[in-house]
Amino acid sequence: MQDKIIKYRSIIVIAATVITLLSLLLIPRLQINANVDDYVPDTIKNKIYLKELDSIFGGSEMILLMLNAEDVVNATTLNRLESLATDLSTLEGLDRIISPFNAQEISIEDGLMSMTPFFEDIPDSQAGFEALKKRIASNSMANRFFSDDFSLVSLVLIKNTGTPDIIIDEIKEVIAANPGKEETLIGGLPFIRHSISGNILNDLIVLLPIAMFLMVFMLYFSFREWKGVFMPFLIVLMSIILSFGLMAFFGWKISLFSILMPIMIIAIANDYGIHLIAHYQELAGAEESLSMKEICKQIYKDLKKPILITGVTTIGGILGLLSHTMMPAAELGVLTAIGIGFALLLSLWFLPAMLSFFKLKDKGSAKGKKKNSVLDRGLVRMGNWVTGHPKTIIASAVFVTIIGVVGVFFLKVDTNVESYFSAKSEVGRSTKLINEKFGGSQFISLLFSGDVLTPEVMKRMEFYEKEIIKDPAVGLVSSPVSLVKELSKGFYELTEEGYNEIPETSEEIYQLIEMFSLGGNEDDISQFLDYNYENARILISLKDGSNSANKRVLKKINTLTKDDPNVRYAAGAGLTEIELADIVVKGQIKSLIFALAVVFIILSFVLRSPKAGLLSGLPITIAIVVLFGLMGIFGIALDIATALLSSIMIGVGVDYTIHFLWRFKTERSRGHDHRKAVRITLNTSGRGIIINALSVIVGFMPLILSNFTPLKYFGALIVISITTCLISSLFLVPAIVILTRPEFLE
Amino acid sequence: MLKLKLVVLFAAFCMPLMGQNNARDIFEKAADQLLTANLELLLEIKEIASNGKFKEKQYNVLIGKSEGVEWTKTVVQQPPKLKGITIVITDYPDETGLIEIFTPANGKIRKMKATPKNMELVNSGVSIANYTSKDPSQLSLEFKGNEEFEGKLCYKLEVIDIRDLENGKTIYLIEKNTYRILKITAFDKDGSQKSITTYSDFQAIGELKGKTHPMFMVNKDLKKAKHNEIKILKINARPDLKEENFTIEPVIN
Numbered sequence: 001m002q003d004k005i006i007k008y009r010s011i012i013v014i015a016a017t018v019i020t021l022l023s024l025l026l027i028p029r030l031q032i033n034a035n036v037d038d039y040v041p042d043t044i045k046n047k048i049y050l051k052e053l054d055s056i057f058g059g060s061e062m063i064l065l066m067l068n069a070e071d072v073v074n075a076t077t078l079n080r081l082e083s084l085a086t087d088l089s090t091l092e093g094l095d096r097i098i099s100p101f102n103a104q105e106i107s108i109e110d111g112l113m114s115m116t117p118f119f120e121d122i123p124d125s126q127a128g129f130e131a132l133k134k135r136i137a138s139n140s141m142a143n144r145f146f147s148d149d150f151s152l153v154s155l156v157l158i159k160n161t162g163t164p165d166i167i168i169d170e171i172k173e174v175i176a177a178n179p180g181k182e183e184t185l186i187g188g189l190p191f192i193r194h195s196i197s198g199n200i201l202n203d204l205i206v207l208l209p210i211a212m213f214l215m216v217f218m219l220y221f222s223f224r225e226w227k228g229v230f231m232p233f234l235i236v237l238m239s240i241i242l243s244f245g246l247m248a249f250f251g252w253k254i255s256l257f258s259i260l261m262p263i264m265i266i267a268i269a270n271d272y273g274i275h276l277i278a279h280y281q282e283l284a285g286a287e288e289s290l291s292m293k294e295i296c297k298q299i300y301k302d303l304k305k306p307i308l309i310t311g312v313t314t315i316g317g318i319l320g321l322l323s324h325t326m327m328p329a330a331e332l333g334v335l336t337a338i339g340i341g342f343a344l345l346l347s348l349w350f351l352p353a354m355l356s357f358f359k360l361k362d363k364g365s366a367k368g369k370k371k372n373s374v375l376d377r378g379l380v381r382m383g384n385w386v387t388g389h390p391k392t393i394i395a396s397a398v399f400v401t402i403i404g405v406v407g408v409f410f411l412k413v414d415t416n417v418e419s420y421f422s423a424k425s426e427v428g429r430s431t432k433l434i435n436e437k438f439g440g441s442q443f444i445s446l447l448f449s450g451d452v453l454t455p456e457v458m459k460r461m462e463f464y465e466k467e468i469i470k471d472p473a474v475g476l477v478s479s480p481v482s483l484v485k486e487l488s489k490g491f492y493e494l495t496e497e498g499y500n501e502i503p504e505t506s507e508e509i510y511q512l513i514e515m516f517s518l519g520g521n522e523d524d525i526s527q528f529l530d531y532n533y534e535n536a537r538i539l540i541s542l543k544d545g546s547n548s549a550n551k552r553v554l555k556k557i558n559t560l561t562k563d564d565p566n567v568r569y570a571a572g573a574g575l576t577e578i579e580l581a582d583i584v585v586k587g588q589i590k591s592l593i594f595a596l597a598v599v600f601i602i603l604s605f606v607l608r609s610p611k612a613g614l615l616s617g618l619p620i621t622i623a624i625v626v627l628f629g630l631m632g633i634f635g636i637a638l639d640i641a642t643a644l645l646s647s648i649m650i651g652v653g654v655d656y657t658i659h660f661l662w663r664f665k666t667e668r669s670r671g672h673d674h675r676k677a678v679r680i681t682l683n684t685s686g687r688g689i690i691i692n693a694l695s696v697i698v699g700f701m702p703l704i705l706s707n708f709t710p711l712k713y714f715g716a717l718i719v720i721s722i723t724t725c726l727i728s729s730l731f732l733v734p735a736i737v738i739l740t741r742p743e744f745l746e
Numbered sequence: 747m748l749k750l751k752l753v754v755l756f757a758a759f760c761m762p763l764m765g766q767n768n769a770r771d772i773f774e775k776a777a778d779q780l781l782t783a784n785l786e787l788l789l790e791i792k793e794i795a796s797n798g799k800f801k802e803k804q805y806n807v808l809i810g811k812s813e814g815v816e817w818t819k820t821v822v823q824q825p826p827k828l829k830g831i832t833i834v835i836t837d838y839p840d841e842t843g844l845i846e847i848f849t850p851a852n853g854k855i856r857k858m859k860a861t862p863k864n865m866e867l868v869n870s871g872v873s874i875a876n877y878t879s880k881d882p883s884q885l886s887l888e889f890k891g892n893e894e895f896e897g898k899l900c901y902k903l904e905v906i907d908i909r910d911l912e913n914g915k916t917i918y919l920i921e922k923n924t925y926r927i928l929k930i931t932a933f934d935k936d937g938s939q940k941s942i943t944t945y946s947d948f949q950a951i952g953e954l955k956g957k958t959h960p961m962f963m964v965n966k967d968l969k970k971a972k973h974n975e976i977k978i979l980k981i982n983a984r985p986d987l988k989e990e991n992f993t994i995e996p997v998i999n
Contacts (some may be wrong), residue, residue: 090936503852510827511831511849511852514828515849733929
């Protein structure tokens with residue numbers, strides 16, 4: 001095969017170039033999908049319910065525009081807010097604007113019912129503003145737009161799920177056209193999604209070059225030769241282009257997960273090239289008589305097997321993501337596996353073919369690397385210590401594993417999109433303010449169907465409202481009940497029975513609402529009632545959007561309403577996250593089992609022993625337990641990004657054990673005893689394993705700079721995982737091998 | 747209900763239309779055909795929301811005028827749960843009018859001042875008071891050329907109430923041959939379209955020579971993306987209407 005590679009080197013280079021260029025041409029077709037809900041299968045109940053709610057009550061996505069100042073009840077701020085409301089109402093993508101200026105003040109004065117716009121006249125004195133604050137506080141239709149301390153005032157912008165989130169940019173243009181001293185903040189799920197979308201691009205634009213730079217730095221630092229930088233770099237670049245090209249070809253969209261793909265390819269795919277270049281330098285320095293073509297043939301011949309095995313196990317581990325229910329995770333698995341597969345082929349065929357076109361480098365520089373003996377000395381000491389204390393190592397591993405197992409029980413799952421951003425970011429700040437001062441930006445709808453405007457149903461709704469609001473995670477609860485009670489104030493005197501009460505008959509409820517509707521207030525009604533008053537809902541906003549809070553509130557709702565014939569279901573974006581969390585956990589378990597099984601089968605087959613498969617899987621298993629244990633102990637939640645860790649770890653981490661076992665077997669076949677074979681293996685292959693692990697750690701490190709908290713954690717956790725895999729491979733596996741003396745290594 | 751205001755709108759425009767130019771002549775001829783006071787209507791309104799859902803309502807409407815005072819009495823006939831809701835609007839020439847609302851379910855009659863804003867609240871839109879009391883010279887009428895509408899050649903007129911620029915202009919399409927108003931487009935003060943109303947199925951009002959009325963109207967609310975289809979099931983001249991016909995007779999359901 002090596003002869004054919006050199007013989008057909010031009011064809012190989014041209015073919016690889018053509019494939020890359022064709023992939024490059026497809027990349028402009030790529031689109032971004034930042035909607036986390038879309039990552040969830042369409043079949044899950046909550047998603048179906050949300051669609052139905054949208055069709056019943058119209059657009060239900062809320063964007064909150066807030067003005068923040070020391071005191072917002074003043075003429076300048078209120079005029080600016082009104083101007084913003086007017087200008088925003090011209091945006092075609094918004095279904096409606098609900099503002100304090102829609103609020104009505106209903107009262108009876110001198111026998112005449114007064115139904116006046118709440119902000120008909122804006123006062124011009126401080127005393128007037130203080131009086132206005134009191135009026136606001138006592139009017140349920142107006143006070144929901146103001147924070148209790150009057151430092152915030154808001155507009156609620158309603159959009160349909162069909163309207164693209166790009167509407168946020170148009171909203172920002174309107175804000176820019178209405179400048180003022182108050183700070184403007186935007187909140188709500190569409191804004192979070194839009195920010196995710198923008199940050200995905202930012203992450204790709206920023207992190208990819210950083211990862212590339214670190215890779216170039218690592219390569220030059222390791223090889224001190226531009227060929228050593230150029231070849232692995234080119235292979236990584238071509239693999240990334242192919243993966244993105246295929247993403248476009250398959251019609252898949254860039255998701256939050258997609259940021260990981262190029263980073264993973266950079267971290268993993270350069271390893272094969274590194275081994276080949278390292279071996280090329282070794283041969284170029286040692287064998288003066290070999291020509292460049294002969295060296296290229298030799299490196300292929302010597303390294304094809306271990307590279308192929310590590311490549312296949314890595315691909316197998318990453319394909320574990322295929323078993324994930326979330327499509328973007330499965331797509332990530334497929335595309336990364338293809339990218340790594342392409343890198344494997346390029347490393348084995350394209351690299352020797354390309355390299356053969358270059359001239360041999362000076363011997364002196366090839367040997368330069370040998371001067372670095374700090375690592376070598378450390379490896380010798382490590383080899384001596386490992387072979388001298390195998391039982392201590394195993395006891396320590398057992399101890400650490402037990403701690404890990406205990407920590408796993410504290411592991412939480414949280415898929416709340418609000419936690420994607422740091423508290424200091426724009427999204428983090430606005431979310432915090434909404435949660436603290438406006439009762440939260442995530443909503444649960446409790447749907448009632450049938451004859452919903454009867455006093456009996458209304459009274460039950462009122463009871464549920466009172467019970468649900470008691471939960472500390474619940475910010476606000478609103479329903480048609482508060483609207484009807486407010487309307488009653490226009491028909492009954494303050495002292496009269498019926499004032500601020502649910503009417504006694506269904507007809508009266510209908511008539512109050514219909515009169516309000518005739519007044520052009522359909523928007524206020526349509527939040528709670530559908531057009532024909534056949535469906536109603538209680539809207540529950542959550543100031544704590546975590547999965548545990550959502551679960552608790554849902555449980556309470558279900559307990560309260562289980563015997564209510566009019567209650568159909570509770571649904572909300574937050575509840576999708578609960579189902580998402582279940583999917584994450586199930587996906588995690590499935591992909592873990594799949595990846596471990598793949599590794600076990602491949603290594604059992606290659607080393608012709610099931611014990612080999614078990615031994616190879618042991619360091620990774622311990623690393624996974626330690627990782628999840630640490631996450632549990634330090635309160636880092638399993639989310640949609642960190643859930644991918646174990647599959648990636650298996651794919652990447654198993655390489656070290658393979659390299660160790662492969663070399664150990666060779667040394668045993670040379671007649672060395674177990675302890676000596678371990679020492680030699682650690683002194684030789686140990687060096688490559690450490691450099692390999694370092695390159696992976698360096699490759700993933702840029703994720704720490706990501707705009708997304710889950711990816712920051714991912715970056716940090718992968719460093720811990722790979723380090724654990726490395727320690728297991730270089731300490732635990734040798735200790736086990738020394739103590740158990742497995743036959744498959746003889 | 748919403749369309750009632752358009753009937754009323756015609757009436758309001760009739761008054762100041764003594765032609766001083768072409769536009770005024772055209773407008774006068776068009777408005778002159780309509781019966782705008784002392785009449786009884788039975789309307790069926792289909793209110794269609796942007797998502798296609800609809801409500802059907804039926805109203806009985808009396809419009810009367812005597813000694814400068816105008817009354818409109820609207821009684822909901824359908825659906826059953828709303829039957830009997832009555833809104834009476836009284837407009838005086840020299841003082842603020844009165845809106846009375848009767849809700850039979852609780853037997854309450856509530857009164858409101860007929861300020862323009864309150865008129866909007868009861869969805870009478872362009873109020874009677876605004877237009878009937880208008881000085882003819884306050885209406886700006888401008889001929890804007892000809893335009894074809896549904897195969898019919900029409901005069902295009904721009905009508906502006908120069909005393910109420912908040913409401914913006916309206917564009918009328920009036921059929922050349924018959925002087926029937928076929929379409930009214932309303933704009934807001936910023937010049938963007940608010941609503942489009944089309945009129946069809948003109949029928950003569952039996953007992954009154956020369957008077958016709960559109961029996962079918964479609965009003966599209968462009969801001970709220972919904973529209974109403976209004977069918978006039980019955981229209982009668984009621985020269986006998988008096989003030990007492992516009993009182994509320996409380997009947998609790």
